[in-house]
Amino acid sequence: MKKTAYQLMILAALASCKSKTNNATQADTAINKAEVSKTSPDAVANNTPVAIAPFDIxxxxxxxxxxxxxPYLxxxxxxxFDYHKEASAASINNMDKEYFAVNGKLIPQEGKTFKTHIELPNAEGKFSSMVVSKYYNEAIKALGGVQVNHVAVPKTQIDSVxxxxxxxxxxGYSIDYNxxxxxxxxxxxxxxxxxxxQMTLMNEESGKLTVLEKAN
Incomplete structure (x- = not known):
């Protein structure tokens, strides 16, 4: 009887040691995973800005x-256009400048400009950014135009300019900070x-548009 009790005590002690070893191993594994997630190349790469090649006309x-x-459109x-049905001469400048967003970067261009707000009179309903965007996207691409910005412009770009x-x-007439x-x-x-x-369109409000022409 004493022998049986002694054997049971030994088995219990061994089980306890094994449990502690497993827990320690699991804890070490969790710590190692956390360290890898902090220092792995993938994690670093995700936080590193990707260099963007300069725009080539x-x-x-x-x-x-x-x-x-x-102004073509x-x-x-x-x-x-500013509550006019056609482009107003007052909105045209023979020599001007505008910053254009290209792949998230602001690039200055100089030339003849047309800068205006796009409005919808209250009597006609609410301004639809979807309607205006679709109209100009189709009109510009029908002329052979190419969209050159598909990403957000970071605040650092705004601050740098x-x-x-x-x-x-x-x-930055056609750039809306919102x-x-x-x-x-x-x-x-x-x-x-x-x-x-370039344009920015605030749904149910209005839009801002810049057209700039320059020699090749």
Missing amino acids: NSIPVTDKDPGKF GLPDKYT GNNELVDKKY LLDDIKTYVIRTKTKQIWI
Whole structure:
């Protein structure tokens, strides 16, 4: 009887040691996994900004379409340019500047500009960013245009250019700080010129549009 009790005590002690060993091993494994997640190449890569190649205008194919007369773009039905049904001469500047978003980076361009708000009179209903976006996307691509921005512009880009350029001098006319994740930029390239188009559209409010023309 004493022998049996003694054997049971030994077995219990061995089981206890095994349990502690397993727990320690599991704890060490968990710690190791945590350390790997902090220092693994994948984790580092995910937090490292990816370098973006400089924009090359030659990557935009030359269109065989005639874009027509500056500022080249019309309006969706019932919409207006600053409550005018056509582009106003007051909105056109023969030499101006604008920063355009290309792959999340702001690139300055200089040339002849048309800068305006896109509005929908209250009597016609609510401004639809979807309607306006679809209209211009189709119109620009029909002229051979290419969309060159599909990503958000980081706040660091705004800070690097500064409010003096973007706001005070109105060189960021078509950039809305509330819509940095949805800046639409296109380029149309002809044999003799480049046409840069940029817009931001606030649903149920209004939109801002810049068209810039410069020689190749």
